Amino acid sequence: MTASVQQTNDGGYILAGSTTFSSEGFPDFWLIKTDTLGNEEWSRTFGGSSYDYAHSVQQTDDGGYIITGGTQSYGAGNWDIWLIKTDSYGNEEWHHTFGESTYDYAWSVQQISDGGYIIAGSTDSYGIGIWDDYLLIKTNFLGDEEWHHTFGGSSYEIAQSVQQTADNGYILAGYTGSYGSGCEDAWLIRTNSSGNELWNRTLGGEGCDRSYSVQQTTDGGFILAGSTESYGAETTDAWLIKVCGDE
Structure with missing residues (x-):
């Protein structure tokens, strides 16, 4: 596989x-x-x-x-x-x-501008929730941890994708059971270069909606790919979302 x-x-x-x-x-x-x-x-x-x-x-x-x-x-x-x-x-x-x-899992890694690595995943070991929280880990070029941050609420959050942004911050995408309007919503988090949150957004309707991949676009916004039960013609449809880069 x-x-x-x-x-x-x-x-x-x-x-x-x-x-x-x-x-x-x-x-x-x-x-x-x-x-x-x-x-x-x-x-x-x-x-x-x-x-x-x-x-x-x-x-x-x-x-x-x-x-x-x-x-x-x-x-x-x-x-x-x-x-x-x-x-x-x-x-x-x-x-x-x-x-x-307990449970710590990674879904995405990228080499960043200083030669180190940024990892996105989920954790039960850290954070405030009973279930998984988003986990963001920064390492040096040898893979030694420099810092980590968690993001989440009272339910579960799974970070599926991370990318370094043009200003050396980070954008994370995945899905949340703690926030938003549906059973699950896509969750986008923007951080600074130290991993501190600048803003977050939930995206979705009344069904279960997830994002699996994110990229920064040339206009400074973000493009997300995922799945949706709230929109489209079928029970679950492919979902492409473009958002602006402002808070």
Whole structure:
């Protein structure tokens, strides 16, 4: 199962996901490199004695790759965030886990302008809610945590996507059960460069509405992709939303 893909600087592609083709029989992180026509050049697996799922990959400035997702094989809790850095051939250079005793999971990673990494996910270990809160983690170029922030209410929030913005802040997108008008609403949070919230918006109707991906647009606004039960012709429809960049 693949969950993330990006074109690489040689015109090929890098894919990340999970596979059970391992000696342990549990899902492992799976990294696949292809040429420009999609033919496999190499693949690598990373994992331990339990479940490990990769959800996001990006090529780094040095030609290697950064991968994140969730692990039950390593770390302190039931699920922990797992961050792996490889060289250009997919060989591991280092890895880190983040989390405490309960549930911590990552869905998105991006290398940022200072060479470090920004990770978005969800956490039961930190924050104020009984259930998951948005989790934003900033690391240095070696994957050591510099800070983290949580965002959430009395129910659950899952951050699915993060991007550094033009002013070196961050934009997060996912969905919330604590705020908004429906059973779930898309939730967009804008932060400064230190991860402190500048503003947030809920988007949706009376049904369950989610956002899974966000990008800043050339006009300073944001484009979101997700799913909606509130709008459209079917029970669940694809959902594309454009918002302005002002509060």
